[in-house]
Amino acid sequence: MNRRNLIKGVGLGIAAGALGVSSRSDEAVAGTYAKATKGLPPLKITGVKAILTAPQGIRLCVVKVETSEPGLYGLGCATFNQRPLPVAVAVDKYLDPFAKGRDADNIEDIWQNAYTSSYWRNGPVLNNALSGLDQALWDIKGKRANMPIYQLLGGKCRFAADCYTHCGGHDLKQIEASVRKGMDRGFRHIRIQRGGYGSGHLSKEPHFKGAGFALPSDSAMDVRPYVEGTIEMFDHVRSTCGDKVELLHDIHERIPPIEAINLVKRLEPYRPFFIEDPFAPEDNGYFRQLRQQTSVPIAMGELFNNPHEWTGLVSERLIDFIRVHISQIGGLSVARKIATLCEWFNVRTAWHGPGDVSPVGHAANAHLDLAIANFGIQESVSFSEKTKDVFSGCPTVKNGYMYVNEAPGFGVDIDEKAAAKFPLPEHPGYWSPVRRSDGTAVRP
């Protein structure tokens, strides 16, 4: 009997015992399991390595975990676009020796011990490395069980994950055309931005450049043009594109908290689906004040790394959508626990899903979306042909819904030779400074 059939047989035996349809005692069932697995060596981890590639110019990091069963491996997302090299070191030099020889079946045990193996923890570099290992072990578990991951998580709660897409432009007509295009593609939820985050193009020529302060390449934004321009954008899109489309917007922590509170209140007549990141994580204390003044739904969390950042916001019902970046919090094992925590407080999920998540990470988002009761919305993604040359089995988006394939595990594979053809770009990938007109630093 091969391993997969054997596991199936054991599973049926235990299920029959649990339902009481068998006359065997618990001990007998346990004995059946021991007998069935006798002689099979445990599945050992034989190697953990980081694979860096940038087919779309974005620095992707995928972790491959190999096992003692020939040909059986798993993939996990460890993508930290702004600091990929330290993540690769954390994987290759620390998690590989930590994980080698351990039982690949024991995902939770490995997660708990890898998490504390650095003693100091909860930072983005180590969390991403941990996510790569964690998701790869789930991928292996799915392949062993011959099931897609959403089945391991409890099965489908919906046929696909409803998505939002990004639309925008510098002027109102461009934004309107972009929204109409998104609606024509079947999206019912559309995020609108006026230019880049903070609408820097609406600011006057920044004075710091004329004064020779900082570098000429640093960008600028001012609070008032952004706030007034955003309200004007919502007013225009609602009046021209109608009331049926759901509108989303990302403040991206760019303005002082009290300005964000005022902006969200003024957007209330346009009925946003959610407003994202009104504050920086460092300003979490402002959410209570925001809640007291408006019923606009709030999404928060893509910058979160530490449980202290989300537990209070969820348990005090201060946000409506949790928006963590799953590799930044340590992987699927953490995300499913967050989803469960949120379910009890009726907070919905909106996992961060931008271009700087690998196809494996997008698949992890989507598998979880399918299996949880409190799914809210998923940020959609489109993969270039080059990305699909490197990664097969990528999630697909059709009519505003994201689908995963039914292959065991996450269903995404990597062609390492193709990945090697797309080395990381020369620019190290840091987020360039953003400043107010006088040169004061703005959170990005």
Ligand code: MG
């Ligand atoms: Mg965001």
